[in-house]
Amino acid sequence: MKRTIGIIGAGVGGLHLALYLQKHGVDAVIITDREPSDYRDSRLLNTVAHHHVTLAREHYLGIDQWSAAELHYTYHDHVFNFPEPLRFRGDFSRPSRAVDYRVYLPVLMEEFMRRGGKIECRRIEEDDIPALVDRFELLVVSTGKGGFGQLFPYRPDLTPYTQPQRRLCVGLYKGVRQNNPMNVTLSVSPGHGEMIVIPTLTFDGIATALLMENVPGGDLEDLATLDYAKNRAHFLDTLLAKLEKHHPTTFDRIDTARFDLAQEQDLLQGGVVPTVRNTTFEFPDGKCAIALGDVHSVVDPMMGQGANMASYAAFVLGEEIVASEVLDVRFCEKVDLKRQDRVLAASRWTNLMLAPPSPSLGALLGTMGQNKALADEFTENFNYPEVQWDRISTPRRIEAWIARASSERAQQPQAA
Amino acid sequence: MKRTIGIIGAGVGGLHLALYLQKHGVDAVIITDREPSDYRDSRLLNTVAHHHVTLAREHYLGIDQWSAAELHYTYHDHVFNFPEPLRFRGDFSRPSRAVDYRVYLPVLMEEFMRRGGKIECRRIEEDDIPALVDRFELLVVSTGKGGFGQLFPYRPDLTPYTQPQRRLCVGLYKGVRQNNPMNVTLSVSPGHGEMIVIPTLTFDGIATALLMENVPGGDLEDLATLDYAKNRAHFLDTLLAKLEKHHPTTFDRIDTARFDLAQEQDLLQGGVVPTVRNTTFEFPDGKCAIALGDVHSVVDPMMGQGANMASYAAFVLGEEIVASEVLDVRFCEKVDLKRQDRVLAASRWTNLMLAPPSPSLGALLGTMGQNKALADEFTENFNYPEVQWDRISTPRRIEAWIARASSERAQQPQAA
Numbered sequence: 085m086k087r088t089i090g091i092i093g094a095g096v097g098g099l100h101l102a103l104y105l106q107k108h109g110v111d112a113v114i115i116t117d118r119e120p121s122d123y124r125d126s127r128l129l130n131t132v133a134h135h136h137v138t139l140a141r142e143h144y145l146g147i148d149q150w151s152a153a154e155l156h157y158t159y160h161d162h163v164f165n166f167p168e169p170l171r172f173r174g175d176f177s178r179p180s181r182a183v184d185y186r187v188y189l190p191v192l193m194e195e196f197m198r199r200g201g202k203i204e205c206r207r208i209e210e211d212d213i214p215a216l217v218d219r220f221e222l223l224v225v226s227t228g229k230g231g232f233g234q235l236f237p238y239r240p241d242l243t244p245y246t247q248p249q250r251r252l253c254v255g256l257y258k259g260v261r262q263n264n265p266m267n268v269t270l271s272v273s274p275g276h277g278e279m280i281v282i283p284t285l286t287f288d289g290i291a292t293a294l295l296m297e298n299v300p301g302g303d304l305e306d307l308a309t310l311d312y313a314k315n316r317a318h319f320l321d322t323l324l325a326k327l328e329k330h331h332p333t334t335f336d337r338i339d340t341a342r343f344d345l346a347q348e349q350d351l352l353q354g355g356v357v358p359t360v361r362n363t364t365f366e367f368p369d370g371k372c373a374i375a376l377g378d379v380h381s382v383v384d385p386m387m388g389q390g391a392n393m394a395s396y397a398a399f400v401l402g403e404e405i406v407a408s409e410v411l412d413v414r415f416c417e418k419v420d421l422k423r424q425d426r427v428l429a430a431s432r433w434t435n436l437m438l439a440p441p442s443p444s445l446g447a448l449l450g451t452m453g454q455n456k457a458l459a460d461e462f463t464e465n466f467n468y469p470e471v472q473w474d475r476i477s478t479p480r481r482i483e484a485w486i487a488r489a490s491s492e493r494a495q496q497p498q499a500a
Numbered sequence: 501m502k503r504t505i506g507i508i509g510a511g512v513g514g515l516h517l518a519l520y521l522q523k524h525g526v527d528a529v530i531i532t533d534r535e536p537s538d539y540r541d542s543r544l545l546n547t548v549a550h551h552h553v554t555l556a557r558e559h560y561l562g563i564d565q566w567s568a569a570e571l572h573y574t575y576h577d578h579v580f581n582f583p584e585p586l587r588f589r590g591d592f593s594r595p596s597r598a599v600d601y602r603v604y605l606p607v608l609m610e611e612f613m614r615r616g617g618k619i620e621c622r623r624i625e626e627d628d629i630p631a632l633v634d635r636f637e638l639l640v641v642s643t644g645k646g647g648f649g650q651l652f653p654y655r656p657d658l659t660p661y662t663q664p665q666r667r668l669c670v671g672l673y674k675g676v677r678q679n680n681p682m683n684v685t686l687s688v689s690p691g692h693g694e695m696i697v698i699p700t701l702t703f704d705g706i707a708t709a710l711l712m713e714n715v716p717g718g719d720l721e722d723l724a725t726l727d728y729a730k731n732r733a734h735f736l737d738t739l740l741a742k743l744e745k746h747h748p749t750t751f752d753r754i755d756t757a758r759f760d761l762a763q764e765q766d767l768l769q770g771g772v773v774p775t776v777r778n779t780t781f782e783f784p785d786g787k788c789a790i791a792l793g794d795v796h797s798v799v800d801p802m803m804g805q806g807a808n809m810a811s812y813a814a815f816v817l818g819e820e821i822v823a824s825e826v827l828d829v830r831f832c833e834k835v836d837l838k839r840q841d842r843v844l845a846a847s848r849w850t851n852l853m854l855a856p857p858s859p860s861l862g863a864l865l866g867t868m869g870q871n872k873a874l875a876d877e878f879t880e881n882f883n884y885p886e887v888q889w890d891r892i893s894t895p896r897r898i899e900a901w902i903a904r905a906s907s908e909r910a911q912q913p914q915a916a
Binding site: 370408418424473474477484485488 | 893894897
């Protein structure tokens, strides 16, 4: 029986799934409202790092355009702007990499088509759904647009927030010196917010994403509404002053004369409500729509999990499609059983980090400052959020992790 | 940190878990209200076959007392007492075996103690629970006795029945000839019930379990209340007459002169309500009780899944205990994620077989009568109920399975 999978949306989840299915000889059609050429002049979409588990998936798919070592970063630098600053580093076992999605997504779209895949560029309205159900064996929904979102009700029992927990000010900047090797900096100004500094390949080479996660009511909140277009100089002066005060180690890397957005449209301001939704909708004939990526779970970008989860879930879904004879509710149930622990852990972990830190979490950070192996493990777990969740979901678990890491450290031979 | 696991109940789930933990150096204490010596004169407990995945677990635990080939059976004989009888055979890839639990359980209890394990024989009342929570790192509840059942509310959303679907008359008989090699017979008298005929090792060697699953309102229903103790001859005469009419191929194996219960207490009559319960209870201090075996899910015995699921879930639980630093709600969640597909599939599959057969299921049985490979696969899936559920949960899946099996058959070289 020849089957065709309909993939609604061409984000990383939809594209990784489409390329996976193509590689396994399963017909898939992507339907999206954006042409590859629409991305060049688009506003910044997001700032996304791919961790090594995601890079391994790209390698599997033959997406090796950005495999050069100098495009990668190898560690997280953690900086806490306390009166007595806390700073420590955690290394990944293998490097991560960030490519601007306005570069990344159209390359994958073109590659999918070059290999014979079909992308239909058109808007979908609610009226189109019955014909799509008829046409495809399974609908994979990786966009909330076009009436599809409402097929998947929210699950407030799975995520506690109804409002954005941070006021985001996300830009891609030039004039920020990269370390060598490159790294991501996680800079925390307690009470005011976090900033994730990500070396990012964009149209003109490497620029620096400043993903500013500003606490509502804090001193950085205004950056989420400060108008760059209206008054560029005021925006940059204000930003630099705030960076100097709240994120000084990053400010020290800035050449203030050159500091500016890489392009004028490289700024994104707003906020994200973390959500989880039901994943499966059964149509009257027994066919199903299954949610993928952000339609399944939206996370705040702080921990860099959204894209990595979409890619992960795309592979789980692809494997199950290839292995399954019938793509029905039971099929969707099995997909969920395989992906849910990691996908929900990314949501829970990120939500936990958005909340005021518990004393145990504070102790964990303090211990990581003294114990490189522990900081490395925390960093490596950006690849495995379900393991991170095992470690930090409760004070008892954090304490057990600290105790184990401290005991392992005591048993290691110390340098003379 | 030295931890001790408290296991309430000494059925196959509790004992397999205790032996697993013992093998991995984790302290476990079993608490049960029955001494090993209490089993010898007990009423028949159940009739249980261990499929080869369960036998492999026993081998892992060093429970090899019953490994002799002649104690095993190797296939299922299916008999449908239609006007035009349908009969077909399905072979396992490896043999199954049934041992009377009045023999089996005390041997495992003694073995656990011989290896240094501790069994406390006493009744538990609700008042005892707080002290048990205090004493143990985790409570594994594998009996509903003593107020523990109420910790785990029923999940009516996961099983449709509120009443027994069959009136059971289960006995262990002598005077039934065994085939060579031995087999289990699944005999169906449409509209009246099923009978599972199981060669079973009991105190005096192999006897034959007749597990009669009688449909309420059918001609066999009365057997569930017929009184053996009051009038033995009447019981046996009635039973023989019913067997001759409804299960003639088994009747043909009976030496009516010798036919009787193996012992007078070897009869069990009644019915089972299929249930599924919540699996996790968190105490105020963050410690948990987790349900195992029948406390988690009770299945009708028709498909022989209850004991095999309890053993399977015991191993999942044991592996997670060995691998986990903290035994809390997150731990229980992970155990459930690993075991739920198989455990719930056993419940769903059994529930489906209790319902009137759909036309698709009828077609599957008819096809198995013509296609030995399909019948073998159905039989082998008694080891893997989640695979069986993949195959038969909907008419579409059954049709896809029949189509695949028929196509594979057409591609095989036929004997000249």
